[in-house]
Amino acid sequence: MENIKIPILNMLKDHQGKNPLSLHVPGHKDGDVIHPLTPTGLREAMSWDMTELTGLDDLHNPEEGIMEAEILLSSLYQTDKSYLLVNGSTVGNLAMILGIVQPGDTVLVQKNCHKSIMNGLALASAKPIFLHPELDCEGVEIGLTDSAIEEYLQKYPETKAVILTYPNYYGMGMELEGIIKAAHHLKIPVLVDEAHGAHFAAGDPFPPSALSKGADLVVHSAHKTLPAMTMGSYLHIQGELVSAEQVERYLRILQSSSPSYPIMLSLDLARAYLEGYCEKDKSYLCEQLQSLKSYLSGHKQLAIYESSKADWHDPLKLLICQKGNVSGYELQARLEDVGIYPELSTERFVLLVLPLLKEGQGSFIEKLINRLELMKWDGETKPFSETGSFKESGISNESKHTELALSYEEMEKLNVKRLDLSHSIGEIAAESIIPYPPGIPIIQRGERITDEMVSACFRLMRNKVKIQGGSCLKDGQIEVFA
Numbered sequence: 001m002e003n004i005k006i007p008i009l010n011m012l013k014d015h016q017g018k019n020p021l022s023l024h025v026p027g028h029k030d031g032d033v034i035h036p037l038t039p040t041g042l043r044e045a046m047s048w049d050m051t052e053l054t055g056l057d058d059l060h061n062p063e064e065g066i067m068e069a070e071i072l073l074s075s076l077y078q079t080d081k082s083y084l085l086v087n088g089s090t091v092g093n094l095a096m097i098l099g100i101v102q103p104g105d106t107v108l109v110q111k112n113c114h115k116s117i118m119n120g121l122a123l124a125s126a127k128p129i130f131l132h133p134e135l136d137c138e139g140v141e142i143g144l145t146d147s148a149i150e151e152y153l154q155k156y157p158e159t160k161a162v163i164l165t166y167p168n169y170y171g172m173g174m175e176l177e178g179i180i181k182a183a184h185h186l187k188i189p190v191l192v193d194e195a196h197g198a199h200f201a202a203g204d205p206f207p208p209s210a211l212s213k214g215a216d217l218v219v220h221s222a223h224k225t226l227p228a229m230t231m232g233s234y235l236h237i238q239g240e241l242v243s244a245e246q247v248e249r250y251l252r253i254l255q256s257s258s259p260s261y262p263i264m265l266s267l268d269l270a271r272a273y274l275e276g277y278c279e280k281d282k283s284y285l286c287e288q289l290q291s292l293k294s295y296l297s298g299h300k301q302l303a304i305y306e307s308s309k310a311d312w313h314d315p316l317k318l319l320i321c322q323k324g325n326v327s328g329y330e331l332q333a334r335l336e337d338v339g340i341y342p343e344l345s346t347e348r349f350v351l352l353v354l355p356l357l358k359e360g361q362g363s364f365i366e367k368l369i370n371r372l373e374l375m376k377w378d379g380e381t382k383p384f385s386e387t388g389s390f391k392e393s394g395i396s397n398e399s400k401h402t403e404l405a406l407s408y409e410e411m412e413k414l415n416v417k418r419l420d421l422s423h424s425i426g427e428i429a430a431e432s433i434i435p436y437p438p439g440i441p442i443i444q445r446g447e448r449i450t451d452e453m454v455s456a457c458f459r460l461m462r463n464k465v466k467i468q469g470g471s472c473l474k475d476g477q478i479e480v481f482a
Contacts, residue, residue, distance in 0.1 A: 015050065072275075096235065099217075099247035104126070108159055113165045116193075161189050164176070177214075196224055232263045232267045277356070347463070418478070
């Protein structure tokens, strides 16, 4: 660990060592000018919250410590170029799409993608062809197959890019190598939202990164599984099919002109953490995870779910359910009653995101098991679904792909009206309905509304799931194009 460089940390320490007097932004003046109720930890963090001063480099034109940090990041992930992102994976997804896709370009897109991918397509005025992912027996959307991509590359020879989500929110994925080879054979770049796979670079027992399979642009949410602050992410470029200059142009446009130094510092530290992650650490992590799985395998009420459809499973993602067809929402409430706060719940499952532990960080799994022992199992429970398994994006069982009913340009010219959700089947949605998390639209703007989508919306509302969009959904209505 002593030999691992952390240039942003050293850069900020050098500045602090000068006993500087802040006559610049931000207004808290290194944590000296604060509200009296400011928590001590936040005040301490403010001493690292700098701006682009002499010796502190500039994220938008890096030449010193930030440049060195990005070089080290690129070396770790073995890319041509890598970037620190302070506006989350959202800005990475937007920049990679806008840097590649021109207005009117046909793009093959995995349907169960994050809303930031949808927004990037809209900003680029693309023509997306949404390919439906493989479903397992519980309706969990996994990923796309080689044959599906090959089929649609033949159907749409004008395709300019393929956009994938790997792994899914639950850490599951399909093999990517054949997909990427098929696209590259036609000189088509592959863009991958690998938000949940920043730690895959550590190798086995984790799934392979899309970078190792040859993807051209890959986005990582470092803050999801590495010890980085929220909004800290990475963007990686490799190969000759994409223009780094174009992507960099959009990063300068879309990222804050006042990037957070604490976030950049945490990203550099997270990279150093992963760089120092050794075989002993992986063995220790596997032992800890196995102890948790062993405990759950003998549990009278809880069970682990692993999809037989997926080629890859991330061991840091654990889907659990309560035996006896109990709602995942009910199970989440019971977990929270004993102080366990999971990532999300669905009608059937609860998702636990486990830490990337190193050797000696031993109390986390023990604490989790101790809390699980406190759970009470009496009282009424709800059946998990009256209408079948939950699917993230409301996709149809009958078709293999969908297209928007209107182009993004056409949508801007039309008026909008409100309809009762139950009467909206066949209409074109004028707003997106997005349960969050996971941020995967059930209905997206410009899509023709189906009965499956409406049923999914009603189930979400019955279970009081947090929804982004749907301005009148609480009244049982939805906005459609007139």
